[in-house]
Amino acid sequence: MSATILLWAITFAQIMLAIAMVLALARMIKGPRAQDRVLGLDTLYVNSMLLILVFGIRTGNTLYFEVSLIIGILGFVATVALAKFLMRGEVIE
Amino acid sequence: MNHVTDLPLWVAWLVAAFLFIGAGLTLTGSFGLYRLSSFYDRIHAPTLGTSWGTAAIVLASIIYFSALQSRPVFHEILIGIFVTITTPVTFMLLGRAALYRDRSENNPEVPAMDLPKDILDKLKLADKTESVYLESGERE
Numbered sequence: 001m002s003a004t005i006l007l008w009a010i011t012f013a014q015i016m017l018a019i020a021m022v023l024a025l026a027r028m029i030k031g032p033r034a035q036d037r038v039l040g041l042d043t044l045y046v047n048s049m050l051l052i053l054v055f056g057i058r059t060g061n062t063l064y065f066e067v068s069l070i071i072g073i074l075g076f077v078a079t080v081a082l083a084k085f086l087m088r089g090e091v092i093e
Numbered sequence: 094m095n096h097v098t099d100l101p102l103w104v105a106w107l108v109a110a111f112l113f114i115g116a117g118l119t120l121t122g123s124f125g126l127y128r129l130s131s132f133y134d135r136i137h138a139p140t141l142g143t144s145w146g147t148a149a150i151v152l153a154s155i156i157y158f159s160a161l162q163s164r165p166v167f168h169e170i171l172i173g174i175f176v177t178i179t180t181p182v183t184f185m186l187l188g189r190a191a192l193y194r195d196r197s198e199n200n201p202e203v204p205a206m207d208l209p210k211d212i213l214d215k216l217k218l219a220d221k222t223e224s225v226y227l228e229s230g231e232r233e
Binding site for chain 2: 001003010013016019021024027033035039040042043050053056057062068072076080083084
């Protein structure tokens with residue numbers, strides 16, 4: 001019984017997060033300006049991080065926690081670097 | 094999913110509810126990012142996913158692994174803390190960059206630069222006595 005509940009909830013959460021990733025990707029492709037694309041990329045990073053966390057619950061393996069932590073850190077660094085580039089035209093001055 | 098057959102029922106319901114809340118809020122935030130009309134509206138929407146979307150899924154993960162391994166498992170809280178700290182930083186930087194770009198293009202939809210009053214007074218004075226101001230500026 002508890003396995004059935006969890007399986008349905010996890011599948012549903014994965015579908016919703018996948019749709020959220022598609023929406024963020026659509027915003028990244030559509031633009032219209034560079035800052036919108038950076039915002040879409042940041043949302044895509046966060047959504048993929050959550051998707052991998054849910055995948056870790058599905059498999060019962062704590063290895064996926066580290067994967068999603070690394071994705072979170074890389075997403076933060078990427079967005080800060082891109083925002084800096086939009087502001088100054090250079091990342092490291 | 095063979096490893097979860099011995100989980101108590103209330104744990105399963107709790108994890109399912111938190112997963113549903115987290116994924117639903119993240120979907121709402123991404124839908125807002127897709128749907129809203131201007132950048133300054135859109136920058137608010139994904140924070141739904143980075144605040145309670147992340148917190149609910151992290152809570153679900155904590156509850157699930159604590160019940161599965163019969164001991165408190167708290168390392169997922171790292172992701173929650175990290176995302177909570179970094180999201181305001183990134184979005185403030187991005188919003189500032191967008192505002193700077195819009196202002197440098199003289200976009201009429203964003204508010205103009207709001208200088209402090211003493212600097213404005215100095216600028217007005219500089220308009221009247223332009224040569225004096227320029228001379229003193231060059232000397233520095």
